Amino acid sequence: MTGVEASGALVAEFASERGAFRVEASLRVERGELLAVLGPNGSGKSTLLATIAGHLAPTEGVVRLGDRELARRDGGAGATIDLPVAERRVGLLGQESLLFRHLDVLENVAFGPRAQGRGRSAARLDAMTWLERVGAAELSRRRPAELSGGQQQRVAIARTLAARPELLLLDEPFAALDVPTAATMRRLIGELCAQTATPTILVTHDPLDAIVLAQRAAILHDGRIAQLGPVAEVLGHPATPFVAALAGVNLATGVATGSGGVAVSGADGSLLRLVPSEHVGDGGRPLGPAAAGAPASAVFSPAAVHVSPLGEAGAAASDSMMANRWIGTVSLLQPAPGGVRLTTEEHPGLAVDLPGAAAVALELRPGARLAFIVAAAEISVREHA
Numbered sequence: 001m002t003g004v005e006a007s008g009a010l011v012a013e014f015a016s017e018r019g020a021f022r023v024e025a026s027l028r029v030e031r032g033e034l035l036a037v038l039g040p041n042g043s044g045k046s047t048l049l050a051t052i053a054g055h056l057a058p059t060e061g062v063v064r065l066g067d068r069e070l071a072r073r074d075g076g077a078g079a080t081i082d083l084p085v086a087e088r089r090v091g092l093l094g095q096e097s098l099l100f101r102h103l104d105v106l107e108n109v110a111f112g113p114r115a116q117g118r119g120r121s122a123a124r125l126d127a128m129t130w131l132e133r134v135g136a137a138e139l140s141r142r143r144p145a146e147l148s149g150g151q152q153q154r155v156a157i158a159r160t161l162a163a164r165p166e167l168l169l170l171d172e173p174f175a176a177l178d179v180p181t182a183a184t185m186r187r188l189i190g191e192l193c194a195q196t197a198t199p200t201i202l203v204t205h206d207p208l209d210a211i212v213l214a215q216r217a218a219i220l221h222d223g224r225i226a227q228l229g230p231v232a233e234v235l236g237h238p239a240t241p242f243v244a245a246l247a248g249v250n251l252a253t254g255v256a257t258g259s260g261g262v263a264v265s266g267a268d269g270s271l272l273r274l275v276p277s278e279h280v281g282d283g284g285r286p287l288g289p290a291a292a293g294a295p296a297s298a299v300f301s302p303a304a305v306h307v308s309p310l311g312e313a314g315a316a317a318s319d320s321m322m323a324n325r326w327i328g329t330v331s332l333l334q335p336a337p338g339g340v341r342l343t344t345e346e347h348p349g350l351a352v353d354l355p356g357a358a359a360v361a362l363e364l365r366p367g368a369r370l371a372f373i374v375a376a377a378e379i380s381v382r383e384h385a
């Protein structure tokens with residue numbers, strides 16, 4: 001078979017610098033694993049990939065692929081290894097396909113096998129097999145200029161994999177594609193990664209990529225890995241506001257109350273106690289081993305908040321003393337899918353989504369005072385390390 005047999009895991013334990021910016025990475029990607037890397041603009045995602053690919057040398061540390069050291073810098077007069085890009089066997093696929101414009105599709109894909117010493121007809125046969133695998137065999141005689149963006153990315157994937165990389169780096173490979181084409185490409189990448197077992201790092205802005213394709217996700221922030229774990233855990237309990245926004249959830253940080261909840265300070269000095277359902281009313285089960293007062297956070301969806309007028313039964317002003325409730329002044333209103341998103345002056349970092357009909361019934365407007373109740377069953381809490 002014309003498959004790619006990856007030789008081993010990627011171990012990346014390094015620091016690297018671009019000007020005054022420094023990335024510190026400590027990652028391991030197993031054979032057959034796809035790790036999604038997410039982070040805000042300028043957080044160091046490209047710098048991370050550039051160091052692994054060999055476009056940038058680490059200032060210290062090591063990049064190892066199976067039993068091969070791709071880069072090593074021990075500091076001072078210590079050992080330095082910096083394998084040229086062409087010898088790394090690392091496939092890099094970005095937003096742009098970067099196909100050779102003067103070569104047709106088949107020759108583009110045959111380029112890698114040729115560069116590795118295969119004969120002309122064997123390389124072309126190999127290339128044709130890869131084009132068939134990505135569903136682009138019928139494009140083989142075309143030039144890149146005669147292809148759509150999605151077709152170019154298909155060919156680019158075939159070209160990358162035909163070079164038999166032992167590691168795959170995908171840098172926003174779907175970002176330039178329309179939604180249906182991106183979905184098709186996502187499925188194709190998922191299948192190929194599973195078939196070849198090549199360890200893969202996927203840099204993306206789209207949580208859907210992580211959910212669909214990755215086993216684990218790493219969140220990069222200011223050049224450091226802020227969070228690393230199974231995708232569901234990272235998106236389900238974000239450690240930073242960036243990940244919370246990405247996952248479409250609210251992240252309320254505060255301190256553990258000692259009774260299973262988290263106390264969150266409002267801008268007006270009020271205290272919002274968020275208590276998940278398994279703790280409401282049991283009067284004293286601690287959040288975890290740490291004492292009350294330890295940093296902790298609660299996560300809930302903006303749609304898990306019920307909004308009601310003040311004065312209604314169950315929404316009296318005194319309710320602000322109760323768990324999972326606050327009285328708030330609407331500060332910002334904006335459209336949201338299926339309705340309206342609002343924030344309050346007291347907790348500007350917490351979004352509240354409500355259906356259009358409910359927004360109309362409440363006569364929502366900036367400055368309105370309302371009661372907000374978070375469904376306890378939808379709250380999850382966690383202590384911070």
Ligand SMILES: Nc1ncnc2c1ncn2[C@@H]1O[C@H](COP(=O)(O)OP(=O)(O)OP(=O)(O)O)[C@@H](O)[C@H]1O
Binds near residue numbers: 018019039042047
């Ligand atoms: N050649 C360079 N010289 C100096 N600083 C650089 C260079 N390239 C990037 N930087 C800086 O390094 C930081 C990280 O950039 P990097 O491109 O790695 O981030 P990123 O997470 O990939 O961003 P984006 O999502 O916008 O692509 C930024 O502050 C950037 O300004």
